[in-house]
Amino acid sequence: MSTGVTKPILETAVEREFDPIELEILWKRLISIVDEAAAAFVRTCFSTLVRDANDFAVVLTDARGRSLAQSTMSIPSFIGSLPATVKHFLEKYPAASLQPGDVLITNDPWKGTGHIHDVNTVMPIFFKGKLIAFAAVVSHLPDIGGRLRSNSNREIYEEGLQIPLLKLINAGKPDETLIEMIRQNIRVPEQGLGDIWAQVSACRMMAERLMPLLETVSLDKLGAEVRQRSEHAMREAILRLPDGIYESQVQHDGFETPIIIRCKLTVAGDRIDIDYTGSSAQQLRAVNVVPIYTFAYSAYPIKALLCPDTPNNEGGFLPIQTRAPLGSILNPTYPAASGGRGAIGHMLPPAIFMALADVMPNRVWASGSANSSVTMSGRYRDRPFNVVNFINGGQGATVSRDGYSALSFPANLGNTPVEMMEALAPILVHRREIRRNSGGVGKHTGGNGLRFEFEILPEASDVATSFLMTRLKTPPSGLFGGESGERGKLVLNGDQIDPTEQRILQPGDRVLLETAGGGGYGIR
Numbered sequence: 121m122s123t124g125v126t127k128p129i130l131e132t133a134v135e136r137e138f139d140p141i142e143l144e145i146l147w148k149r150l151i152s153i154v155d156e157a158a159a160a161f162v163r164t165c166f167s168t169l170v171r172d173a174n175d176f177a178v179v180l181t182d183a184r185g186r187s188l189a190q191s192t193m194s195i196p197s198f199i200g201s202l203p204a205t206v207k208h209f210l211e212k213y214p215a216a217s218l219q220p221g222d223v224l225i226t227n228d229p230w231k232g233t234g235h236i237h238d239v240n241t242v243m244p245i246f247f248k249g250k251l252i253a254f255a256a257v258v259s260h261l262p263d264i265g266g267r268l269r270s271n272s273n274r275e276i277y278e279e280g281l282q283i284p285l286l287k288l289i290n291a292g293k294p295d296e297t298l299i300e301m302i303r304q305n306i307r308v309p310e311q312g313l314g315d316i317w318a319q320v321s322a323c324r325m326m327a328e329r330l331m332p333l334l335e336t337v338s339l340d341k342l343g344a345e346v347r348q349r350s351e352h353a354m355r356e357a358i359l360r361l362p363d364g365i366y367e368s369q370v371q372h373d374g375f376e377t378p379i380i381i382r383c384k385l386t387v388a389g390d391r392i393d394i395d396y397t398g399s400s401a402q403q404l405r406a407v408n409v410v411p412i413y414t415f416a417y418s419a420y421p422i423k424a425l426l427c428p429d430t431p432n433n434e435g436g437f438l439p440i441q442t443r444a445p446l447g448s449i450l451n452p453t454y455p456a457a458s459g460g461r462g463a464i465g466h467m468l469p470p471a472i473f474m475a476l477a478d479v480m481p482n483r484v485w486a487s488g489s490a491n492s493s494v495t496m497s498g499r500y501r502d503r504p505f506n507v508v509n510f511i512n513g514g515q516g517a518t519v520s521r522d523g524y525s526a527l528s529f530p531a532n533l534g535n536t537p538v539e540m541m542e543a544l545a546p547i548l549v550h551r552r553e554i555r556r557n558s559g560g561v562g563k564h565t566g567g568n569g570l571r572f573e574f575e576i577l578p579e580a581s582d583v584a585t586s587f588l589m590t591r592l593k594t595p596p597s598g599l600f601g602g603e604s605g606e607r608g609k610l611v612l613n614g615d616q617i618d619p620t621e622q623r624i625l626q627p628g629d630r631v632l633l634e635t636a637g638g639g640g641y642g643i644r
Contacts, residue, residue: 137345146333146342147431150189153329154178157255158191161322166314167262168544173510174534176259178322180330181206182343183215183251186434195532197465198258200416201233203434205240206254212285215251218244221292223320227264227283229276234413234465235406235458236279237264239316241288243323247334255323261312263506265305268495269459270586271375271620273406276455281305289320307497307506347435350427354436355390357426361479363387368474370467370487373593375405375620379449379464383471394418394472396444402452405620406459411442413465414450418442420530421469425476425483462531463590466490469530470516470596477599482519486560486639487596489513489569489605491528492589494633496625498582500546507544509536511552513635514559514567514605516596523567523638525554535570546580549573555606555634560595562602562640569608569635578627587619591636602640609634 138146158178162171169175177198178191185206190199208231209224224242226232232240238260245253266273266280273279281302288295302316303309333339365386372379382398402408419440427436444450449464473484490513497506510533515523526535538549550573559566576583587610595604610619611632617623625631 137341143345146337147346149333150180151192153326153333154180154189154191156329157322157326158193160325161257161318164321165259165318166311168536168540169260169262169508170315172534172536172540174532176257177202178326179203179256180326181254181256182339183253185210185254186343186347188253188343188346188433190432196420196530197413197416198233199432200419200437201412202240202256202258204412205232205258206242206256209242209285218251219291220246221289222287223289223323224285225283225288225316226285228285229458230410230412230454231285233258234410234461236276236282237261237269237459239283239319241316241319241323243320243327245327245330247331252334252339253330255326257319257322259315259319260508261306261315262508263307263312263497265307268497268584268586268622269406269508269588270495270622271405271407271460271588272622273457273459274404275457279406279457279459288316307504346431347433350430350433350435351438353430354423354427355439358387358390358392358439361387363389366475366479368471370471370474371594372464372467373590375403378594379403379407381450381464381467381471383468383475385472385475391439391441392422394440394442396442396448396450399444400449402447402449402456406457407449407461407464408452408456408458409450409461409464410458411444411451413461414444414468415442417465417468417530418472421472425480460588462490463588466530474599481600484599485518486516486523486566486599486602486641488515488523488527488529488567488638489591489596489608489636491531491533492587492608492633492635495586496545496547497584498580500580505545507541509541511535511570511572511633511635513569513591513608514596514638516599516638517559517562517564517566517602517641519564519641522565523559525559525568526570527567541574546577546583547574548577550575555637558606558637560598560603560605560637560640561644562598563642563644564602564640566596566598566602566605566638566640569606569637571632571634573630573632575630576625576627580627583625584622585625586622587633589619589633589635592619596636596639598639599641601643605637605639608636
């Protein structure tokens with residue numbers, strides 16, 4: 121609902137340090153720095169999760185951990201969480217205790233990205249003896265030990281190795297004890313450690329490329345200018361919305377009973393408060409979402425709807441606040457499992473779109489299916505393997521177009537190439553094709569999901585396999601009369617099965633995944 125009150129646009133003049141042309145050139149230089157570091161990371165990493173699935177982010181922050189710029193291909197959850205990770209490091213390692221050559225590392229879900237499968241590395245950048253910025257990289261490792269990433273995990277101790285806020289490198293000297301600990305606890309150490317060292321290389325490249333810019337401009341002044349402009353633009357955009365309370369509810373398949381997400385979005389002046397009170401309690405399953413991830417996937421849709429074209433940095437997020445009761449699925453207590461937190465986190469943008477649909481009908485879009493994944497582990501060609509393959513679903517339609525097919529929204533993850541699937545695991549892919557007519561019908565039709573079928577090869581045995589899938593019971597809903605998309609499906613040897621439990625597959629076993637289609641928009 122809305123009060124219908126018309127609000128004045130901000131009239132306070134913003135003090136400018138740079139003229140627009142100069143600022144645009146400097147901003148593009150910042151973006152080129154993080155993009156070059158990201159390109160180096162992709163070239164030097166070992167796993168398909170980075171090279172093919174795009175499951176990473178590269179971010180530059182100022183000396184206080186406030187985001188300045190991120191690489192073009194960074195995914196939304198990491199953009200929203202990685203600067204907070206830098207701030208957590210500063211709480212343990214104050215600026216005065218850091219020195220050139222330090223590299224920090226963690227995969228703590230509450231201080232990182234929400235689950236232990238993502239490893240964060242952060243490097244302080246010094247200029248003329250002064251701490252001036254932080255280079256930060258995060259990516260999803262192919263394995264972190266423990267049981268496979270699965271909804272069946274009940275607490276974090278089952279999920280793998282936990283890395284607290286530590287120094288991977290101290291003044292240029294690697295911590296060999298920590299490195300050996302990581303090596304001993306993951307199934308494919310050459311890939312996992314290879315990706316971690318690729319992160320370190322990307323941080324170093326970011327620092328190297330930043331030096332010439334620092335010779336010409338104060339990063340503090342540049343960062344303040346960009347943040348100030350982004351914040352001002354976001355507040356102006358919020359002021360254009362009528363003050364009021366906007367509510368919605370979305371539903372996840374759940375387990376014994378569905379999981380409910382209740383969203384109450386309050387617009388007051390130039391601020392937005394998003395309250396998830398009333399959502400389901402935290403689960404004894406690996407779908408819990410920590411606050412840092414809840415914020416990331418709440419701020420992202422607000423930014424996409426209201427202010428998509430302004431530079432993405434901390435300024436644009438300052439007018440947005442999120443909250444969820446402690447002990448709820450969006451604010452769980454330790455040692456909650458969270459390996460599959462994306463299934464719930466990816467439902468937050470649809471919840472916000474639904475809440476704002478009546479006041480922004482021409483900007484929101486219908487619900488989609490995000491992405492599913494298959495994780496497989498065992499021995500193949502006399503070596504251990506562990507692979508994560510992403511299979512995307514259909515995007516919801518909008519007022520102006522059909523939804524895109526086989527698109528990972530809001531996560532921006534790529535579909536794993538079939539060639540890489542077959543090269544790294546003992547499977548034969550029989551088909552991966554668009555699931556025609558699976559999108560919801562409407563004035564504009566929802567995007568189609570994927571149909572993916574594979575078979576375990578004869579030379580394999582006891583292949584541990586887990587599936588992260590949703591929308592098998594509750595389809596993506598349409599908007600304004602558009603129909604829901606088709607539900608997903610998981611079939612093993614001709615029988616539909618529950619995706620929440622880990623399976624041991626044998627030679628000849630045949631698996632079919634069908635991801636859901638997106639919801640339609642408007643009446644056809």
